[in-house]
Amino acid sequence: MIVVADTSPLNYLIRLGYPEVLHEIYGRVLAPGAVLIELQHSDAPSEVRAWASAPPAWLEERQVQQFDGSLAAELGDGEREAISLALEAKADILLMDERAGRQEAEARQIEVAGTLAVLLQASSRGNFDFPEALKQLRRYRFRASQAVEATMLARYEQAKKLGKA
Numbered sequence: 001m002i003v004v005a006d007t008s009p010l011n012y013l014i015r016l017g018y019p020e021v022l023h024e025i026y027g028r029v030l031a032p033g034a035v036l037i038e039l040q041h042s043d044a045p046s047e048v049r050a051w052a053s054a055p056p057a058w059l060e061e062r063q064v065q066q067f068d069g070s071l072a073a074e075l076g077d078g079e080r081e082a083i084s085l086a087l088e089a090k091a092d093i094l095l096m097d098e099r100a101g102r103q104e105a106e107a108r109q110i111e112v113a114g115t116l117a118v119l120l121q122a123s124s125r126g127n128f129d130f131p132e133a134l135k136q137l138r139r140y141r142f143r144a145s146q147a148v149e150a151t152m153l154a155r156y157e158q159a160k161k162l163g164k165a
């Protein structure tokens with residue numbers, strides 16, 4: 001499975017203390033250079049900067065060879081490079097939270113999953129309690145609509161009833 005990560009999911013998973021769930025779920029994860037630069041920006045939290053300065057072996061930095069110039073100009077460098085890399089690498093999943101970036105990726109038939117989907121999958125493996133992780137995320141100013149949060153909590157409850165959470 002080929003997985004490409006944008007900045008936001010990595011940032012939040014690092015801040016929560018759960019970046020390793022990406023390795024447990026996906027194995028290897030690709031990240032374009034712009035994502036690692038964003039994670040090391042002086043405005044990034046210190047724990048994120050420290051992690052990104054010496055990422056684990058399962059996170060592979062990969063430079064984009066064919067940049068998709070048709071991507072919306074309002075996207076950040078990380079989003080544009082992540083989408084371009086996902087296309088180039090024929091990724092199975094692109095990890096991205098930002099709505100505009102997700103829409104651009106989906107318009108290019110790239111499957112997208114966000115931080116909440118990763119946390120839900122990791123919680124189903126017994127890594128932690130999903131509702132508690134969601135509470136922690138909100139403290140970091142993570143933004144998701146109430147409808148999305150409600151859907152993910154309902155999926156968690158359903159998995160819990162089936163013994164998968």
